[in-house]
Amino acid sequence: MMPKPFHLGWFTNFTQGDWTNPVSQGTGNWDGKFFVEMAQAMERACFDYIMLEDTLMVSEAYGGTSEATLKHALQVPKHDPIPLAAMIAAATSKLGVVATMSTMAWPPFMLARVASTLDHIAGGRFGWNIVTSGEDIAAQNFGMDKLPPRETRYAMADEYVDLVCKLVDRWEPVAVV
Ligand SMILES: Cc1cc2nc3c(=O)[nH]c(=O)nc-3n(C[C@H](O)[C@H](O)[C@H](O)COP(=O)(O)O)c2cc1C
Numbered sequence: 001m002m003p004k005p006f007h008l009g010w011f012t013n014f015t016q017g018d019w020t021n022p023v024s025q026g027t028g029n030w031d032g033k034f035f036v037e038m039a040q041a042m043e044r045a046c047f048d049y050i051m052l053e054d055t056l057m058v059s060e061a062y063g064g065t066s067e068a069t070l071k072h073a074l075q076v077p078k079h080d081p082i083p084l085a086a087m088i089a090a091a092t093s094k095l096g097v098v099a100t101m102s103t104m105a106w107p108p109f110m111l112a113r114v115a116s117t118l119d120h121i122a123g124g125r126f127g128w129n130i131v132t133s134g135e136d137i138a139a140q141n142f143g144m145d146k147l148p149p150r151e152t153r154y155a156m157a158d159e160y161v162d163l164v165c166k167l168v169d170r171w172e173p174v175a176v177v
Pocket residue numbers: 052053054055100129130131132133134
């Protein structure tokens with residue numbers, strides 16, 4: 001019987017190394033090279049994609065303050081996933097490269113442009129992890145007091161994704177002669 005094919009992905013983020021973890025890079029240079037080597041190893045191991053998580057705040061989800069987040073360095077500090085996605089895309093040839101961008105934070109035009117640029121660097125392997133952001137503290141980094149309520153956020157995201165698709169498709173394939 002033929003074995004059933006399955007998909008493999010790995011979810012990570014551009015944080016500092018976890019020094020207690022034997023596979024991490026420790027707390028050395030925070031330059032992304034660890035993740036590039038990791039992506040290359042994943043490609044050799046036939047993974048489908050690497051996915052770069054992102055959030056835009058020091059979380060207050062636990063206990064309503066940032067105390068635990070900071071004390072235990074829970075996903076902070078965290079670099080931006082987009083330059084790392086470009087590094088990984090340029091250093092691999094088959095692996096899918098998925099990065100997170102929030103509909104709350106990016107103007108749609110900018111997102112469509114950066115996604116299209118990354119997709120060219122990646123030769124068609126780029127994916128967008130669509131999120132709407134999950135804490136008011138993130139909205140406060142963008143001049144708002146609170147996130148819109150969940151229903152509104154998702155209605156906005158629907159419209160946003162439609163718009164981004166239209167922008168990405170705006171150039172005809174034969175536009176560049
Ligand atoms: C595979 C996966 C990846 C996710 N990545 C992120 C992320 O990078 N950043 C983020 O803020 N939320 C992330 N989330 C959380 C979602 O944005 C969302 O808040 C969560 O799935 C709860 O769903 P709901 O918003 O429909 O209640 C992720 C969820 C899943 C299932």
